[in-house]
Amino acid sequence: MRVVILDDYQNVSRTFADWSTLDAEVEVVTRPIVDTADLVSVLTGAEAVVAMRERTVFDADRFGRLPDLRLLVTTGAANASIDLEAARQHGVTVCGTEAPRTATPELTWGLILAVLRHIPAEDARLRAGGWQETVGGDLAGSRLGVIGLGRLGSQVARIGQAFGMDVVAWSENLTPERAAEVGVQAVSKAELLATSDVVTIHYKLGERSRGLIGAPELALMKPNAILINTSRAGLVDTDALVRALEAGRIRGAGLDVYDTEPLPVDHPLRRTPRTVLTPHLGYVTEGTYRIFYPQALEDIAAWMAGEPIRVLT
DSSP, X not given: OEEEEOOOTTSOHHHHSOGGGSSSEEEEOOSOOOSHHHHHHHHTTOXXXXXXXXXXXXXXXXXXXXXXXXXXXXXXXXXXXXXXXXXXXXXXXEEOOOOOSSHHXXXXXXXXXXXXXTHHHHHHHHHTTOOOOOOOOOOTTSEEEEEOOSHHHHHHHHHHHHTTOEEEEXXXXXXXXXXXXXXXXXXXXXXXXXXXXXXXXXXXXXXXXXXXXXXXXXXXXXXXXXXXXXSOGGGBOHHHHHHHHHTTSSSEEEEXXXXXXXXXXXXXXXXOSSEEEOSSOTTOSHHHHHHHHHXXXXXXXXXXXXXXXXXXX
16 A cells, blocks of 8 residues: 655654554655645555645545545545545545644734834844844733734733733624633734734634725734734735835734745745744644654544544545
């Protein structure tokens, strides 16, 4: 049996799990998949595939072009890039893994501090022989606005409280009672945007939430406010954000997610001022991979034994 591990950009999947325990030929792909033709070329003859989160799309068309595929394992318990109904129709079992809940909130705070204190710019300046030029902002006494108070947003909110911030939150169905459980105040989206010094997004992407932050919302933000997105790129109108940053409408932005990934070399964001950009690192930690890869291996072994586990289809 042939097993292909996709999108192992750091080439570490063999470090975090012992794939030799499988009675199978295991191949690791360390580069991004370019398009459907590339995916078919890589996966032809593979019966089992491991997909790293949402880096590679598996839709009805792609399932139809992969007749050998019988098992698709995704890291994490859900994957919006996999059409589960199409998988069922093509006889493909889809299994998942558990996922820790701490890595993305931690990166969120890394981005907040990097933007607010100009850490990347000052690091580059120091290495080039210069010395300090910027004046950073303060967290203590400022307001943190959390869009989406779920399991990740709640953690970000609690860390904000530890910094001495006034924390408010909004989501479409957030109640004052739920907000109070986290120790924060529920406010309207307009109030959150207009009064927060840091706005951070932790929201599920869907048809109703796509473009949640566009030009009108950015216009509500304070000139000294920063926007952080470690959730999904589609929640923010990227073009509107670039225009706001270029015009100096907001203080800065920290982004970990993009409409097209990897981010194209000629994308305007790469030249946009007052930004800190990370290449979708939210879940990319040792602790996360110690769960993802061993459990993906378990999923394959269980399926080969005729007793699949953590089945999503």
